[in-house]
Every structure is written in structure tokens, then in C-alpha cells.
Amino acid sequence: MVAPCFVDDTLECLRRHDVPIAPLLAQLGLPPIISEPISARQYGALWRAVAEAMDDEFFGEGARPMRSGSFALLCHAVLTTTTLEHALRRSLRFLRVVLDDPHGELIVRDGLAEVTLRDAGPLRSAFAYRTFWIIVHGLNCWLVGRRLPIRWVDFKCSAPPTGTDYRLFFGAPVRFDQPETRLVFDADFLRLPVIRDSAALRDFLRQAPANILVRYRxxxxxxxxxxxxxxxxxxxxxxxxxxxxxxxxxxxxxxxxxxxxxxxxxxxxxxxxxxxxxxxxxxxxxxxxxxxxxxxxxxxxxxxxxxxxxxxxxxxxxxxxxxxxxxxxxxxxxxxxxxxxxxxxxxxxxxxxxxxx
Known part of the structure; x- marks a missing residue:
């Protein structure tokens, strides 16, 4: 289930860009005020609707818009990679071109893989960084056909009022006000082979982004x-x-x-x-x-x-x-x-x- 606070964060992106909210929610069969958790499928439909309304699959949270269709192109770009490390490095390069900021760098040290996010300008919201992780880690899990357990997640920004919900989302320790924004997992996973093909990608894209919200069950x-x-x-x-x-x-x-x-x-x-x-x-x-x-x-x-x-x-x-x-x-x-x-x-x-x- 998707906590109401994350729905509110998504709708706030619409408000900042003067996009009418009530008609969009009505079109999706959602109430005007969402006070209870909604399903991953409902939130996936909301994500698609907001992306189409804004022509931005990153909700206006990047330095440049992530135009509609960018996620599908990203999936096609990594489908020809051989290992998770190969796919992850290509994903980060792709998103650097599309978003400019935030952009990610893969650092491998002491048996850990750290995907560190950097910004040229002011810090962004925890919601923006969380959205980046949904895209990257959700795609990673699908490519190798398994859940990739997260060791911990650090945010350079301060904790939002709903910091506890962030810990529930990642299923790992989450820290705010840290020197860097990074997601950490075991480096051994980088050697996993990419097992998906074009037929699997077609089915995956039909269900996206709801299927990356649960990060491969x-x-x-x-x-x-x-x-x-x-x-x-x-x-x-x-x-x-x-x-x-x-x-x-x-x-x-x-x-x-x-x-x-x-x-x-x-x-x-x-x-x-x-x-x-x-x-x-x-x-x-x-x-x-x-x-x-x-x-x-x-x-x-x-x-x-x-x-x-x-x-x-x-x-x-x-x-x-x-x-x-x-x-x-x-x-x-x-x-x-x-x-x-x-x-x-x-x-x-x-x-x-x-x-x-």
C-alpha cells in the first residue's frame, strides 16, 4: 500500500505547476482528499496521469523535465547489458542526460555498492530523491529477477514530517541530515546477470510503474x-x-x-x-x-x-x-x-x- 503522505507529495508537485488536481483524481476514481493508503496499482495510475499532465515522469523535481516515454527508453537502453553493474552504470548515465540533476554515481568499496546522488544547486526534497531510487532500484530488481536487499539509505536533506514512512518504504535504516545522499547494498549483487528480454520488457512496461513500486516481489x-x-x-x-x-x-x-x-x-x-x-x-x-x-x-x-x-x-x-x-x-x-x-x-x-x- 502507498501511504497518503506520498500521494500528498505527488499532488503538491501538481499544485506547484498550476495543474488542476480535482479533475485528475476524479478521472482515476480517487477521492478529492486521500486520507487512507492506496494500492500500488492506484498510485501507479496516478504517477502515469501526473506524468502525462506535466509531461514529466519525475514530477518536475529534476533540473530538467523527464519527458513522457523516458522511462521506457531507459529500459530499452539497459536491456542489452550483461550484468547488474553494467546496467546500473548505464542507467545512471542515461538519467544524467535526461535530468541533469540530481545525478547518480556508483561507488564500489569495502564490499558495498553505493549509489550516491549529487546536485549542482540547492538540496532537493526527500520526495525527489525517493523518486529517483524508485526508478533506479525498481528497474535493477526487475532486470535481475529478484529483490535486492538495501543495507541503508542516507539523505543529505532534513527529515520530512513523515520520516517514519520512508523507513517503511525502504525496509532498511534511513538517516537524514547526512553528508551525502546514497543508497547502499551488497556489491556482490553487481555481478548478477541481466536475465530479461524484449518480450519480458513489453509486459513489464504495460504494468509500470506499479510494478517497480514494490521493487519486485x-x-x-x-x-x-x-x-x-x-x-x-x-x-x-x-x-x-x-x-x-x-x-x-x-x-x-x-x-x-x-x-x-x-x-x-x-x-x-x-x-x-x-x-x-x-x-x-x-x-x-x-x-x-x-x-x-x-x-x-x-x-x-x-x-x-x-x-x-x-x-x-x-x-x-x-x-x-x-x-x-x-x-x-x-x-x-x-x-x-x-x-x-x-x-x-x-x-x-x-x-x-x-x-x-
Missing amino acids: HDEGLSAAIRGRLHNMLPSAWPSLGNLATGMRMQEPTLRRRLQLEGQTYRSIKDEMRRALAMEALLSGSRSVADVAADIGFSEPSAFHRAFHKWTGRSPASFRREAGAMAEAEDGPSLGPLAPYARAAANSKHCKIDHQI
Whole structure:
């Protein structure tokens, strides 16, 4: 679902450009005052209508208009790339030409991929930067056929009144008033192959932009079926790839090949599920780190420590300690900026990602 605050931000773009709002909402079957969340499909229709009314798919938030049809041209431009890194660098160059500012730069260091946004002029709104991330990260996820978990997001601008909704949207820690505006994820994902073709692009564009608002859900395909199987077992009982293939009545090489077509491996699926379960346990309970490690299938706490540091850049103990400190300083009894990790863990139990945005 799309939070009303983001709908208001979109409509405010129309107001600033003297575009009548009431007729547009009536045409879409939306009430004149939107006080409840709307679906991603409804917001996607609103996005298209606003883009057509303004002839700008970036809502007038860029240094230059992103003329209608630019997103489709961007998709065609990256379809011939071979890896996510190749596609991301080409996307950022394309958007630099179209928008001028804000423009993005990919920086790879310390095992992380950082997409840093820069502006030649004054800072833009958090809504403008969020819209940039929707376009870039949503397209990235579709190209490789899987959700790309975000480590954290920094905004150089100050927090809007609805900062909490930004954390719900990204499903990751969000910080405002930072030195740079950047979205960070694991650099290993940059090696994923682009798996889409022209036929898939035609279907994708028919559903855009509603389909990029949820940033590619794990609710269909072989990987979703595997998550469903694993969810019904204790992590310590998760089968080997060979036994899983036998249980799914297919040959092991076939299972491996089909997962590769979805941009996945059996190990990556297990790692994502263990990561979510570990974060949920650390954030919501008081069990020892050793007990959490055993619960999610690690035979040695040291192996869990190494894996958790790779997932989050923190040790399990420091992750739990920071969560507590943030909760006390920022949100009282809640989990502060780390709360989305718990929500992501809850979402993983249903084998799909569908954050409120």
C-alpha cells in the first residue's frame, strides 16, 4: 500500500505547476482528499496521469523535465547489458542526460555498492530523491529477477514530517541530515546477470510503474516455491540442494539452472531467510547470540558471527545494542531506524516483499 503522505507529495508537485488536481483524481476514481493508503496499482495510475499532465515522469523535481516515454527508453537502453553493474552504470548515465540533476554515481568499496546522488544547486526534497531510487532500484530488481536487499539509505536533506514512512518504504535504516545522499547494498549483487528480454520488457512496461513500486516481489516462480518449503521447516532441517531437488521431482542440475534464470542460488535464498530470521530474533527477543545462532541453523556461534557481519556490517551484539540505543533515543519503546529489519523478517515468512510505501 502507498501511504497518503506520498500521494500528498505527488499532488503538491501538481499544485506547484498550476495543474488542476480535482479533475485528475476524479478521472482515476480517487477521492478529492486521500486520507487512507492506496494500492500500488492506484498510485501507479496516478504517477502515469501526473506524468502525462506535466509531461514529466519525475514530477518536475529534476533540473530538467523527464519527458513522457523516458522511462521506457531507459529500459530499452539497459536491456542489452550483461550484468547488474553494467546496467546500473548505464542507467545512471542515461538519467544524467535526461535530468541533469540530481545525478547518480556508483561507488564500489569495502564490499558495498553505493549509489550516491549529487546536485549542482540547492538540496532537493526527500520526495525527489525517493523518486529517483524508485526508478533506479525498481528497474535493477526487475532486470535481475529478484529483490535486492538495501543495507541503508542516507539523505543529505532534513527529515520530512513523515520520516517514519520512508523507513517503511525502504525496509532498511534511513538517516537524514547526512553528508551525502546514497543508497547502499551488497556489491556482490553487481555481478548478477541481466536475465530479461524484449518480450519480458513489453509486459513489464504495460504494468509500470506499479510494478517497480514494490521493487519486485518474491511471490511467484521457483524461488518462491522453495521459500515456502523452507518456511515450513526448522532451519537446521533445511535439505541439501540434492534432497530439495528430489523432493521437488526434478534433477539437481535442472533446479540449479532454473534458479540461475531467476537470478538466484539455493545458498542465496537460505542466506536471505537466515538473515531475516536472525534480525527478527535479535530485535524482538532476549535470547543469547549463541542460542539465536543455533535456532537458525549454525552449528558454531563463530560461523554465525562471520555471516552476520557480512550481512549487516555489524556483529550480532552491536546490532542488538545499537537497536536498543536508537529505540531509547528516537522512538521510545519502538525499534527506531532498525525496525524495518523486523518487518522484513516478518515479510520473509510469507515469502514475499511488499512494504507499505
